[in-house]
Amino acid sequence: MLATLLVSSLLTLVSQSVAPPQQSSPDKVAAASPGERGEIPVGKCECSVSVGAYGIPVFFYRPERWVGERMILVMHGVMRNADEYRDHSVAMGDRLNALIVAPLFDSERFPSRAYQRGGILREDGSAAPKHEWTYALIPSIAAAVRSMVGVEGMPFSILGHSAGGQFVMRMSAFQDTGAERLVAANPGTDLFPTRGMQFGYGFGGLPDAMSTDEHSRRYLAAPLTIYLGTADDQPDENFETSEPAMAQGSGRHQRGLACFWSAKTLADARGWAFGWRLVEAHGVGHDHERMFDHPNCELALYGKGGVPPPEAKSGLPADQQKAEQGKDARHNVK
Numbered sequence: 001m002l003a004t005l006l007v008s009s010l011l012t013l014v015s016q017s018v019a020p021p022q023q024s025s026p027d028k029v030a031a032a033s034p035g036e037r038g039e040i041p042v043g044k045c046e047c048s049v050s051v052g053a054y055g056i057p058v059f060f061y062r063p064e065r066w067v068g069e070r071m072i073l074v075m076h077g078v079m080r081n082a083d084e085y086r087d088h089s090v091a092m093g094d095r096l097n098a099l100i101v102a103p104l105f106d107s108e109r110f111p112s113r114a115y116q117r118g119g120i121l122r123e124d125g126s127a128a129p130k131h132e133w134t135y136a137l138i139p140s141i142a143a144a145v146r147s148m149v150g151v152e153g154m155p156f157s158i159l160g161h162s163a164g165g166q167f168v169m170r171m172s173a174f175q176d177t178g179a180e181r182l183v184a185a186n187p188g189t190d191l192f193p194t195r196g197m198q199f200g201y202g203f204g205g206l207p208d209a210m211s212t213d214e215h216s217r218r219y220l221a222a223p224l225t226i227y228l229g230t231a232d233d234q235p236d237e238n239f240e241t242s243e244p245a246m247a248q249g250s251g252r253h254q255r256g257l258a259c260f261w262s263a264k265t266l267a268d269a270r271g272w273a274f275g276w277r278l279v280e281a282h283g284v285g286h287d288h289e290r291m292f293d294h295p296n297c298e299l300a301l302y303g304k305g306g307v308p309p310p311e312a313k314s315g316l317p318a319d320q321q322k323a324e325q326g327k328d329a330r331h332n333v334k
Helices: 002-017 082-087 090-096 137-149 163-174 213-221 252-270 288-293 296-302 318-332
Strands: 043-051 054-062 071-075 099-103 156-161 181-185 224-229 277-281
Touching: 043 082, 043 137, 054 082, 054 090, 054 137, 071 082, 071 090, 071 137, 071 163, 082 099, 090 099, 090 288, 090 296, 099 137, 156 163, 156 288, 156 296, 163 181, 163 213, 163 224, 181 296, 213 252, 224 252, 224 288, 224 296, 252 277, 277 296, 288 296
Parallel strands: 071 099, 071 156, 156 181, 181 224, 224 277
Antiparallel strands: 043 054, 054 099
């Protein structure tokens, strides 16, 4: 009897003193670098991707039926909410059967100079070498993800909204990302192909090597989509109202139209190839989730799908109405 009590007491003490094994969070996976094989489970997860000197937090969503067909890099806005952008891309990922990859560029390491404007200029205004550009991290992130899933050469597109749209638009002018399509959705300000506006709004003030006619030609040939919500035409709390911004238009929709038609006019006049696409989400305001969920998001990314625009209230055919909008937009840009 005494022996039984002693054994029971010892077992109780052992069970109290031995902590249960630590369980790793089911939504985290091991950190990865380009060339390393990892695993991205079905559903949501996150990990840190090592690129250059940085560890970039990346939020993933893998659709259940996805087996390596494609991925979409989703660039967040000024709130630096990559996790929410991933969450709000789930329906898009399922609909398009695409792996969602949403990197986080925090404001401490990547202020607006390094995020919205890509870090191509240093704080003192001097030109940064290419290896310092934030844009240069994007091909490395894509390569790391390809290595993680073991699908070399997996096609990808890049979709950014608001500040992320600014990032994508300006990146298309300076960085060869390897993406099939770059989509700038509702950018607050646009990069016009002119040296008559300072950088951020145009190519003015940049070193000659970054602002030549040849550079403009390559920019206009880039596979860029300007994807605009037609109701994103009023200022809000994050709307830029500086003089050079207001010269582009009184709303994000107006600015995007003006940039597209100015670029197309220049390309036509010079006989240059024009790789841009203009896509609108009718009735949508400054809302990334609704932009991603809209049927025309597929049209913006892949040039197919989408829905026809509503009947033109002016009585003009839709394509003629768009041309008239372009004339108005070009007229508003000085």
